Amino acid sequence: MKSDVTMNQRINTKTITKVGILGAVATVLMLLEFPLWFAPSFYELDFSEVPVLLGAFALGPAAGAMIELVKILINFVLSGTDTGGVGEFANFIIGCAFIVPAGFIYKRNKSFKTAILGLVVGTLTLALAGAFLNYYLLLPLYAKIYGYPIQAFIDMGNA
Structure with missing residues (x-):
């Protein structure tokens, strides 16, 4: 019985460690953003989902979601937010x-x-999910936080 508990703790510790490391790698990749020359300035490309995807494939979907959360939280602490938390969400x-x-x-x-x-x-x-969330949740949140009409954000995306 004791060896089962120790084995489960070791697996959990290993998984937590892997989640933390992959989250840190994803954060570094998130900080390396590349502007898209054909799009508005706030559209940027980063490769931070690669370690998250690798973690989800290797450790399972729940671990992938945790890696995503770690990535967002570390980036929030390091870089703050320009979006009132809406972009991070x-x-x-x-x-x-x-x-x-x-x-x-x-x-x-x-x-x-x-x-x-x-x-x-x-x-x-x-x-x-992106289309649904943008239409029903994210654009209205941005409008409320910044005090602009929703159409202003739509126009920015179409510029």
Whole structure:
């Protein structure tokens, strides 16, 4: 009985350590942002989802969501926020919309085929969740925080 408890604690400690390390790597990658020359200045590309996705594939979807949370929290502490927390919230929710389905599908049968299927389903879920959340939650929150009409934010995205 005692060895079972010790084994579970070791697995949990290892998992927590891996989540922390992958979250830190994701944070560093999040700090390396590249502007998209064809889009408004607030659209930037970073590769911070790569370690989160690898963690979700290796450790499971729940660990992937925890890595996403660690990434957001460390970045929040290091960089603060320009969005009143709305951008960080959006990054977490939309990141999880990508990572969790991909992790669940891959966990079922770990193969190249299920990895690709997970990425496709995760991308579709991300797009649907992003559209829904932007329309019903995120744009109204930005409008409330900044005191601008919603159309002003839509116009910024279309510039």
